[in-house]
Amino acid sequence: MTVRSVTDGLIHLLRMESMGKGVHITYNDDDTISIELHIAVDQGVNIPVVCESIMDQVRYKITKGTGVEVKCVDIFVDSMIIG
Numbered sequence: 459m460t461v462r463s464v465t466d467g468l469i470h471l472l473r474m475e476s477m478g479k480g481v482h483i484t485y486n487d488d489d490t491i492s493i494e495l496h497i498a499v500d501q502g503v504n505i506p507v508v509c510e511s512i513m514d515q516v517r518y519k520i521t522k523g524t525g526v527e528v529k530c531v532d533i534f535v536d537s538m539i540i541g
Contacts, residue, residue: 480495490526490529491526493530496534498536499535499537509535513531
């Protein structure tokens, strides 16, 4: 989710109810999970590289932290931040 200003963004991010926004986790029948992330990226970044890095880190951290196998991590770039 994007915001109007940096201050609004910080206030929004610090609220607990915003922690789950843009994240959807599905528990699969084979005891794995599938994760869907909706993100905003800065203009000029290499989107495929950023998405691959996020997918690798999420898969690693979830598996290491919980022991649950991650079947897939899907990244959706919903918006681009210009400025």
